Amino acid sequence: MTAAESPERKPGQPRISDATLRDSAHMAGVEFGPGDAAVIAGLLVRTGVDLVEVGMVSGPQSKDADLVLATHEAVGPERSMTLVVVRDRRQVARALDEAERLGVRHIMYSIPTSEQHARLKLGSDSPKFLQSLARSAISQAKERGFHTTFSGEDGARTPRERLVPYVAAGFEAGADRFRLAETVACLSPWQMQEVIADLTAIEGSEIEIHSHNMLGMAVANSLAAVRAGAQWVSATVGGIGERGGNAPLAELLTSLRVVHGDTRFDLTHLTELSRVALRGSGLGDAFQSGPTTPHAFAYELPGQLVNPEAYETLPAELVGNERELRVRSRLTPALVRWALADSGVDVDADSFTPWLIERQERNGSPLLDRDAIRKAATDFQPA
Structure with a gap:
């Protein structure tokens, strides 16, 4: 226009x-x-x-x-x-x-x-x-x-x-x-x-x-x-x-x-x-x-990230925003799998998630988004 x-x-x-x-x-x-x-x-x-x-x-x-x-x-x-x-x-x-x-x-x-x-x-x-x-x-x-x-x-x-x-x-x-x-x-x-x-x-x-x-x-x-x-x-x-x-x-x-x-x-x-x-x-x-807002389309439940159309009045893309994961203490393997999808980072979510939860607790449970989870995954060394 x-x-x-x-x-x-x-x-x-x-x-x-x-x-x-x-x-x-x-x-x-x-x-x-x-x-x-x-x-x-x-x-x-x-x-x-x-x-x-x-x-x-x-x-x-x-x-x-x-x-x-x-x-x-x-x-x-x-x-x-x-x-x-x-x-x-x-x-x-x-x-x-x-x-x-x-x-x-x-x-x-x-x-x-x-x-x-x-x-x-x-x-x-x-x-x-x-x-x-x-x-x-x-x-x-x-x-x-x-x-x-x-x-x-x-x-x-x-x-x-x-x-x-x-x-x-x-x-x-x-x-x-x-x-x-x-x-x-x-x-x-x-x-x-x-x-x-x-x-x-x-x-x-x-x-x-x-x-x-x-x-x-x-x-x-x-x-x-x-x-x-x-x-x-x-x-x-x-x-x-x-x-x-x-x-x-x-x-x-x-x-x-x-x-x-x-x-x-x-x-x-x-x-x-x-x-x-x-x-x-x-x-x-x-x-x-x-x-x-940065938090308008942010979720910490995997069902909301996988099926956003069931929860959103209108899609994030329509207003130029984006869907995001933001989580502190409710981290699950399903959330990790969503965050790592299409990232090129290959880790086992079931073993990586407990490791990340433990690190979160040591650090005072800071807010995690998709980028933070992907960065942590690159540091993960399976036992």
């Missing part, structure tokens, strides 16, 4: 945006460089992600300029989107100047909608002020030719009577899409479905869900949003992001495949994506879950 292509989409199937190169910037200690951005963006597009969200600007000389430019170079500005912070009308104009300088085509306004966040960031919780600010910002962006998404920051905690008029006002001003941000995770899937249904009922609306995973329900809430008519889902690689992370991309795409039969995406890049992104972030496996 080239950078200019998107997966063919059937009615009811969501488009996917990925915020790894934006939301991670809000996470303590995480900082990607331009090289990381180019690799991650390229892998995302090859997977079939529609839009790569990268960086944010609030005025001149954005700190994320190099990230934005590297992403444009890798996948083109039509496949990327940059967040623009909204605080007042003049600040918006300066931020749009910077976005134009960087060649940005898609912007996403970050506008706090809950009373608490509006008071903290806008200095007013007035619904009229909020709507006026959004209309002004959206109009400015559309006049300059930007594709414009506007958000409801902390939208999930924004009461319906405040949120719905705000979203309607944004579309009346010419916005292309609205993103509901579950900034503070607080909704169950059935509550999310009700909130999104109110928004998709607005004439001419195009709705995206951006859910955080503090309660472990980001993917479930995203699927509930799609069921209620949301056309877009925002995710991140490995679920990386602040406050418990975001909807993890691998779990989202594999859920779409297994639950909804959605085969648009090339899942073979997912494991590489997770390892590149989390290595670049310095977090290791801290934010990884689901089918791309």
Whole structure:
């Protein structure tokens, strides 16, 4: 798939945006460089992600300029989107100047909608002020030719009577899409479905869900949003992001495949994506879950290794991962035979296994994988 292509989409199937190169910037200690951005963006597009969200600007000389430019170079500005912070009308104009300088085509306004966040960031919780600010910002962006998404920051905690008029006002001003941000995770899937249904009922609306995973329900809430008519889902690689992370991309795409039969995406890049992104972030496996983790397809029972199709939701190869043996104290000849198959190492598993178990016990039972068992077999000297 080239950078200019998107997966063919059937009615009811969501488009996917990925915020790894934006939301991670809000996470303590995480900082990607331009090289990381180019690799991650390229892998995302090859997977079939529609839009790569990268960086944010609030005025001149954005700190994320190099990230934005590297992403444009890798996948083109039509496949990327940059967040623009909204605080007042003049600040918006300066931020749009910077976005134009960087060649940005898609912007996403970050506008706090809950009373608490509006008071903290806008200095007013007035619904009229909020709507006026959004209309002004959206109009400015559309006049300059930007594709414009506007958000409801902390939208999930924004009461319906405040949120719905705000979203309607944004579309009346010419916005292309609205993103509901579950900034503070607080909704169950059935509550999310009700909130999104109110928004998709607005004439001419195009709705995206951006859910955080503090309660472990980001993917479930995203699927509930799609069921209620949301056309877009925002995710991140490995679920990386602040406050418990975001909807993890691998779990989202594999859920779409297994639950909804959605085969648009090339899942073979997912494991590489997770390892590149989390290595670049310095977090290791801290934010990884689901089918791309090193342990997702690891077993210590021979029946699971020999008959994996009886235990796996989907095969390891589908997401670019691999099946592995990991064992400490439950070593058996059957596991040894599996580990040594096709290795070229010729030992008798029935005599080698007790020898290896004894060595394990002497060494404190360290974790054994296939390579460790094969190396030990080369050291084995039968009595």
